[in-house]
Amino acid sequence: MTIILEQVNQLLSAAVLIVTFSLLTYIALQNWRNDIARALCLLLGGVVIVYGGDLLLARASNKATMIFLGRSQWFGITLVPAAYIHLANALFMLSSHRAKAERMRWLVWLAYGGSAIYLLLVILGTDLIVSGNIPSGPVAQFSAGPFFWSYCLFFLVGIGITLAAVIDSWRYALTPAQRRRMGYLGATFAAPGIGVFPFLVFGAPSTIPDSTILILQEIASLIVIIMITVMTYSVAFHGVLLPDRLIKQDFIRWWLYGPFVGIMIILFIQAMPAFEHLLGLPRDTLITFGVMMMTVLMPIFVSKVKPYLDALVYLQDHEEIDYLRNLPRSTFTRADLRSLLENSLVAICGALRVETGFVIAPGDGGFTVKASCGVRRDVKRFVGEYPLPTLLPQVERLPNNSTDGLPPTDAFLTCGGFCLLPLRSPDGIFLGALGVAYPPEQLRQGSSLAQSVRHLVGVLAHQMELALSTVQMQQMIFDALRGLGPEMRSLQQLSSRIEQATSADLEAIDGDVVTNPDFPQLVKDALTQFWGGPKLSDSPLLGMRTVQRILNEQGGSPTRALQAVLRRAIGNLRPHEQLDPSAQEWLLYNLLEGRFLQRKTVRDVANRLSMSESDFYRKQRIAVEEVARQLTMMEDGEP
Numbered sequence: 001m002t003i004i005l006e007q008v009n010q011l012l013s014a015a016v017l018i019v020t021f022s023l024l025t026y027i028a029l030q031n032w033r034n035d036i037a038r039a040l041c042l043l044l045g046g047v048v049i050v051y052g053g054d055l056l057l058a059r060a061s062n063k064a065t066m067i068f069l070g071r072s073q074w075f076g077i078t079l080v081p082a083a084y085i086h087l088a089n090a091l092f093m094l095s096s097h098r099a100k101a102e103r104m105r106w107l108v109w110l111a112y113g114g115s116a117i118y119l120l121l122v123i124l125g126t127d128l129i130v131s132g133n134i135p136s137g138p139v140a141q142f143s144a145g146p147f148f149w150s151y152c153l154f155f156l157v158g159i160g161i162t163l164a165a166v167i168d169s170w171r172y173a174l175t176p177a178q179r180r181r182m183g184y185l186g187a188t189f190a191a192p193g194i195g196v197f198p199f200l201v202f203g204a205p206s207t208i209p210d211s212t213i214l215i216l217q218e219i220a221s222l223i224v225i226i227m228i229t230v231m232t233y234s235v236a237f238h239g240v241l242l243p244d245r246l247i248k249q250d251f252i253r254w255w256l257y258g259p260f261v262g263i264m265i266i267l268f269i270q271a272m273p274a275f276e277h278l279l280g281l282p283r284d285t286l287i288t289f290g291v292m293m294m295t296v297l298m299p300i301f302v303s304k305v306k307p308y309l310d311a312l313v314y315l316q317d318h319e320e321i322d323y324l325r326n327l328p329r330s331t332f333t334r335a336d337l338r339s340l341l342e343n344s345l346v347a348i349c350g351a352l353r354v355e356t357g358f359v360i361a362p363g364d365g366g367f368t369v370k371a372s373c374g375v376r377r378d379v380k381r382f383v384g385e386y387p388l389p390t391l392l393p394q395v396e397r398l399p400n401n402s403t404d405g406l407p408p409t410d411a412f413l414t415c416g417g418f419c420l421l422p423l424r425s426p427d428g429i430f431l432g433a434l435g436v437a438y439p440p441e442q443l444r445q446g447s448s449l450a451q452s453v454r455h456l457v458g459v460l461a462h463q464m465e466l467a468l469s470t471v472q473m474q475q476m477i478f479d480a481l482r483g484l485g486p487e488m489r490s491l492q493q494l495s496s497r498i499e500q501a502t503s504a505d506l507e508a509i510d511g512d513v514v515t516n517p518d519f520p521q522l523v524k525d526a527l528t529q530f531w532g533g534p535k536l537s538d539s540p541l542l543g544m545r546t547v548q549r550i551l552n553e554q555g556g557s558p559t560r561a562l563q564a565v566l567r568r569a570i571g572n573l574r575p576h577e578q579l580d581p582s583a584q585e586w587l588l589y590n591l592l593e594g595r596f597l598q599r600k601t602v603r604d605v606a607n608r609l610s611m612s613e614s615d616f617y618r619k620q621r622i623a624v625e626e627v628a629r630q631l632t633m634m635e636d637g638e639p
Contacts, residue, residue: 005214007270010058012221014266015259016195017051019225020044022258023232026251036094036238039087040231042079043192047228049076050196070142074122074130078151080196082111084158087189091165094172111158118151130201144201155197162189177237184234191227194220229255252309256302265294337471341371344460345436349373351456354437360388361423361432361468366612367392370432378437382416391415395422395433414438421461425469432468434461520628526566527596527624536562546634569630570597573623588623595620 024044031037053073060066086108093102121129129151130142166186173179236251268290276283345357356374360367367388372379395413398421413420419438423431434457525535541547542558546565554560570592575585587609594605606616 005211005218006058009214009218009221010055011266011270012218012225013051013054013058015263016221016224016228017048017055018262018266019259020047020051020195020228022254022262023228024048026254026258027232027236030236030250031238034238035090036087036235039083039090040235042083042086044228044232046076046080046083047192047195047224049073049079071122071125071130074119077196077198078115078118078122080192081151081155081158082108082115084162084193085111088158088161088165091162091169094169114154118154121147130198142198142201148201155193159190159193181234181237184230188227188231188234191224191231194227195224229259253306256306256309261298261302264298268294332467332470332474334471337467338371340467341464342373344464345371345373348434348436348457348460352436356418357434357436359423359432359434359464360392362472366610366615367432374437378417382418382435386416391420392430392433395420396430398422400424400428421457423461423465423468425465425472429469431465431472434464519632520625523566523628523631524624526562527592527627530563530566530596531599541565541631544631544635546631565631565634566627567597569627569634572630572634573626587619588626591616591619592623592627 021044024041027037027044028041032041050073053069053076057066057069060069089104089108092104118129127145128147129145130148131145132143163186166182166189170179170182170186173182233251236247269287272283272286272290275281275286279286341359341361345359349355349357354374356372356378358372358379359370361370362368369379369383398413400422417438418435421434423434425431436457522539522541526539526541529535537559539562542562544562544565547558547561550564551558551561554564570589573585573589573592575583575589590609591605594600594608595602600608602613602616606613609616611619
C-alpha cells in the first residue's frame with residue numbers, strides 16, 4: 001500500500017511541478033511589466049524549487065546528496081514569505097493606499113533581505129533554523145531548529161499582510177470584473193504557502209504512519225494544482241490591455257499545450273512498469289512507441305477539445321468568431337488570383353493553339369502584367385513597344401462584352417501580334433485587359449476568331465473579371481479594417497484599462513493620448529506640419545511620455561522633442577537593407593520619408609514611387625497608421 005501511495009505522491013508532485021512551471025512561464029511572458037505579476041512569478045518560482053527538490057529526493061540514494069537537496073529546497077521555502085509581502089505591496093498600489101504603499105516599498109526589500117538571511121543559515125549547514133539529517137523512507141524532512149519559530153512568524157506575517165491587501169483591493173475595486181478576480185485571488189492566494197511550507201518539521205514522522213502523511217501530501221498537491229491555476233488566472237488580467245476573451249483564450253490554450261500535455265506524458269511514463277509486466281516488452285521499446293503515439297494523438301485531442309472550450313469563452317460572440325475563424329478558407333487571395341489567371345490563360349492559349357498570353361490588372365504601382373504564360377520575352381517586347389499608359393485607354397474604349405459570354409468581334413484590339421480584350425467588373429468599371437498572341441494563320445487571312453473560340457474566351461474572361469473584382473472588393477474591405485485597426489485597439493485598451501482601473505488611475509486614463517480613437521489622425525496632423533505649424537506646436541502628442549522624456553535633450557523645446565519622436569518612429573519602420581526594394585515595407589518607408597521628412601509634394605513622391613495619386617493617399621493612410629502603431633509601442637515602453 002505504501003509503495004502505491006509513494007508512486008501516486010510522486011506523480012502528483014510531478015503534476016504540481018509541471019503546472020506551476022508552465023503557469024510561471026505564461027505569466028512571465030504575458031505581463032512581466034506588472035508588479036503583481038512579478039510577485040506571482042516569485043511565488044510560483046518558490047513552488048517549482050520545492051517540488052523539484054521533492055522529486056529529486058525521491059530518487060536520491062546518497063545521503064550527502066539528500067542533505068544537499070533538502071537544504072537547497074530552502075531557496076524556495078525562504079523566498080515565498082518575501083514574495084507574499086511583495087504581492088501585498090503591489091495590491092495596495094491598486095487600492096486607496098497607493099501613497100502609503102510607495103512609502104512602504106522599503107518593507108519589500110527588508111523582506112527579501114530576511115529571506116536571504118534565512119537561506120544562508122540553512123545553506124551554510126547551521127542548525128539554527130533546521131537541524132538533523134534527512135531520514136530514509138518515503139517521508140524525508142529535517143527537524144526544527146531553535147529559531148525555526150522566527151521563520152514561522154515571518155511566514156505568517158507575509159500571509160497576513162497579503163490577506164489584508166487582497167481584502168482592501170476587493171473593497172476598493174471599481175468594476176464587478178475586478179472585484180470578482182480579487183475574490184478568486186483571495187480564495188487561492190494561500191496555494192504557494194500550502195505547497196512550500198515544511199509542515200513535517202513540526203512532528204516526528206515515526207509517530208505518524210507514513211501512509212497517512214502520504215495521503216495528506218497527495219490531497220495538498222491536488223489542492224495546490226487547482227488553487228495555483230485559479231490564482232494565476234486571476235492575476236493574468238492585471239496590466240494586460242487586451243479584451244477578456246483573448247486573455248481567457250490564451251490562458252486555456254497555454255494550459256492545454258503545457259500542463260495538460262505534460263501531465264499526460266508523466267502518467268504514461270509512470271504506467272510503464274505495468275505495461276512492461278503485462279506485455280513482456282522492454283521499457284525502451286514501450287517508451288519509443290509511446291512517445292510516438294503521444295506526439296501524434298495529443299495534438300489531435302487538444303484540437304478536438306479546444307473548439308468546445310472556445311465556445312465557452314466566446315459564448316455571446318460565437319457566431320462572429322466562428323465566421324472569422326473560417327474566413328481564411330473562404331477568402332480569395334492574391335495567390336489564388338494569380339493561379340486562376342494563369343490556368344485560364346493556359347486554357348485560352350490551348351484553344352487558340354498559341355503559346356503566349358498575359359493579363360493586365362491593377363497593382364501597387366498602377367496597371368501591371370499580373371499573370372502570363374508561354375514566352376515571357378514576347379510579353380516584355382510587347383509591353384516595351386506598346387507602353388501600358390497609352391495602350392490601356394484604347395482597350396478601355398472597346399465595346400463591353402456580351403452578356404451571353406460571346407464577345408463581339410469588335411471587342412478585340414489587335415496590335416503587335418497580340419489580341420486584347422477588355423476586362424470589366426459587373427458594374428462596368430475597367431479592370432484591365434486579357435492579351436493572347438493572335439493565331440498567325442488568322443492574322444495572315446484577316447479572318448475573325450471562330451464563334452466557339454470566342455465563346456470560350458468570353459467565358460474564361462468573365463471568370464477573370466469576377467476574380468479581379470472580388471479581389472479588389474476584398475482589398476477595399478481589408479484596407480477599411482486596417483484603417484479601423486488603431487481605433488479598435490485603442491477601444492480595447494481603453495476598455496481593459498477602465499476595467500482594471502483604480503480611483504487613482506482614472507485621471508491618468510483621460511490624459512493618455514495613445515488610447516484616443518483619434519490618435520492616428522493626430523499623428524497625421526503632426527506629420528503634415530512636421531516642419532512647423534499649429535497642428536505640431538499645439539498637438540496633444542506633446543503630452544506623450546516619450547516626448548516628455550527627451551524634452552531636456554531637445555533644449556526644453558516640446559516641438560523639437562515631438563519632431564525627434566516622430567522621426568524616430570519613422571526610422572523604426574526602415575526595412576532591412578537586404579529586403580527587396582520593391583517590397584511593401586520599403587514603399588511605406590520611402591513615402592513617409594519623402595512626403596514628411598523631405599517635404600516633397602504628393603505628385604513628386606507619387607511619380608518617384610510609380611503610383612497614381614489616389615493610390616498614394618491609400619498607401620499614405622496605411623503608412624501613418626504604422627507610425628501611430630510605432631508611437632504606441634514606444635509609449636508603452638515608457639515607465
